[in-house]
Amino acid sequence: MDVRGHLGELVGARVERLEQFGSSHAWGLYRGELRGGRSVFVKARVDGAAGEGGVFAAEAAGLRWLGAADAGLVPEVLAVDERMLVLPWVESGAASASAAERLGRELAGLHADSPGEFGASWPGWIAALPLDNSPSSGEWGSWYAERRLAPYLPAAARELGRDGVALVERVMDRIGALGGPAERPSRIHGDLWSGNVLWARGRAMLVDPAAHGGHRETDLAMLALFGAPHLDRILAGYQEVAPLAAGWRQRIPLHQLHPLLVHVVLFGSSYAGMTKAAAAAALAG
Structure with a gap:
């Protein structure tokens, strides 16, 4: 899959930069920079990965369901389909x-x-x-x-x-x-x-x-x-x-x-x- 191209289509914005920083099971993890300066987290399915699109649908449903009770505890789902999940990028650090x-x-x-x-x-x-x-x-x-x-x-x-x-x-x-x-x-x-x-x-x-x-x-x-x-x-x-x-x-x-x-x-x-x-x-x- 052309991750960069699919991301642009899914969010409806030009992708200025896309960098893979890791993987999780059979999914690639990416940081994307969109036109206008917004950073996003992307989880993309490798072709043939277990669960197909159901994995991302379940994750998105869970985030939205949790967010309905406390929107501050979970990130907003920006976009999702059977091949990709897109969330806001969170700059994380040490716990206090x-x-x-x-x-x-x-x-x-x-x-x-x-x-x-x-x-x-x-x-x-x-x-x-x-x-x-x-x-x-x-x-x-x-x-x-x-x-x-x-x-x-x-x-x-x-x-x-x-x-x-x-x-x-x-x-x-x-x-x-x-x-x-x-x-x-x-x-x-x-x-x-x-x-x-x-x-x-x-x-x-x-x-x-x-x-x-x-x-x-x-x-x-x-x-x-x-x-x-x-x-x-x-x-x-x-x-x-x-x-x-x-x-x-x-x-x-x-x-x-x-x-x-x-x-x-x-x-x-x-x-x-x-x-x-x-x-x-x-x-x-």
Whole structure:
């Protein structure tokens, strides 16, 4: 694909400069400069990439859905089609403690805006894998087991081994007891690891969501999974606005089990140990 030419057509502006700075799975990442001086972020699909256009449609839908509750937390979708997603360019820097506390408070506000059911109205993706967003007004635990754990277990089974598969199956069998007090669905980012948080102008901006109606502890557990900066301040800000239910720390491994299974499927055995440890910790919690 002629990325530069397609970008110009999609946004209706002359592209003065386009530079690739990285890749993500099968997609190229670019910074573009448009006539008039506007900088844009571009994610473009390599021909034949997994998910085809559904990946960008899901990401755009998630950003718009999150932005409907808090427009300042996510970037505006400038343009999207089956081959490309275009967002404003964000000059990011280091996180500060004050920005982290602000993120915690704003995340609590976002979560307070309940969509009324778990799941979403669009087909989901997480990285290059389909994400079953089939909506449900029932309990979170059964939805999580059926839509976030069970779909990835067969593909992860070879790396996890029989003992690892058995651990995850025990978590699913006991999900009603392990999930903690009932919570109404929250509007969550769904893939909130530290790499999807950009720090700019004294606040955080969230990108690359797998957004859906879910459990609010899921976003916080994701922030902890790979070490978000100033996590203690994020949590402090969150607790000021919306205190978490008793036992939330013990439930962190339960919420991390889904992204870890995804990592096993995508990247192989290097994540198998972490996944089995999370399942064991969830059962012990």
